[in-house]
Amino acid sequence: MDFQSCVKIQKEWDIVGARQLGRERAKAIGFGTVDQARIATAISELARNIYLYAKTGKICFEIIDDLEHKGIRIYAIDSGPGIEDISQVMEDGFSTSGGLGAGLPGVKRLMDHFEIDSEPGKGTQVKTVKWVR
């Protein structure tokens, strides 16, 4: 992974930094305004989850640009408390912080591909992709 395109999440304004970089990358590779907004929103959700639940972590971007397809892959990585029950947090409306609980299921719908890996006590990693159409 190219670590040049990682943004550390430590304070609330880092969320803004991450989604600005993500939007810039997405625009550069040819995403339209609606998809740019989807990508920026997805990054915002993932980064805020890191900030809220894991305190610190990072958001990384990978540009995919080969003969077959073009897109952006986003990683959200933290070493926070992890998630006990993945299927529960993927339900609409589940939140341990009094939030809307629409973040993770929302990201899954905003993007084309979504994977989440988590180990309680170790941390969480979300990998998600959007393709240029």
Place this chain on the structure above:
Amino acid sequence: MNIDLRNIVLENSDTIVKKWLEEVSKNRNNDYTSTISDELFQSTNREFVNVIFTSVDKQGVTSELDDFSERLINLGWPLSYITDGLQVFRRVTIDYMLGQSEKVDTDQFAKILDLVDNWVEPIINQLVNEYSGSWEHTVSLQRVALQELSAPLIPVMDNITVMPLIGTIDTERAKLIMENLLDGVIKHNAEVVLIDITGVPVVDTMVAHHIIQAAEAVRLIGSTCILVGIRPEIAQTIVNLGIDLSKFPTKSSLRKGFQSALELTNRKIVQTKQSEDNVEKLLDSLNKE
């Protein structure tokens, strides 16, 4: 011994000053002060070196130093001008003192270094403090200014109020939005409040949650909240997130929202005869000529 060394420096200040001015002017080409006029640069240098010598002479922070730093800050000179200048002073002075005696033993060498550091340190500390104090002051002023800008409430007409939101919404700002909204609705006796999010770059679940809560609170105190300025791409992401905004009214533009606000307060816009009258007056006056 220290007094002797100090006197040597003070008595030979002319030589040291000359050397210092040379060095500082040499540094000039490649840096920040390039927009400053030559005259001002030279006179500031002379003043700076005088301030340094006064402080060496009086052994500590002087009112000259205070005045000087205040002026530099007001003129917007960079802090590096001062730190560079003091480094040069340190080097030039140490060089000069070492050049005074044929043989300098390590003991004496250490003493000279120590002495000069003791001169330079309080000056650096004082100036850095003044500078950072002024930065902190600026930052806190800007924070206040931003806070005032962050959730303004405009009572456009009796019972109708608009809150235009521009820029990123973080938790601090979200709280302000709620507070200002409730205060304002009560103060202006607003029946309808229009929240305009045209200028909000990203509406994620946190922002949506705060807006929903604010609208709900407005409803509880007996008024209506209309969300306006939802750009098409924002509408799509809100739907994708699965956020349900159907519980309170939304409109795509402020104009449409304002029309509903008028309807809700039993009013409408009527075209007056004013313009016709004006045309007639104009024709009248033309006929007279």
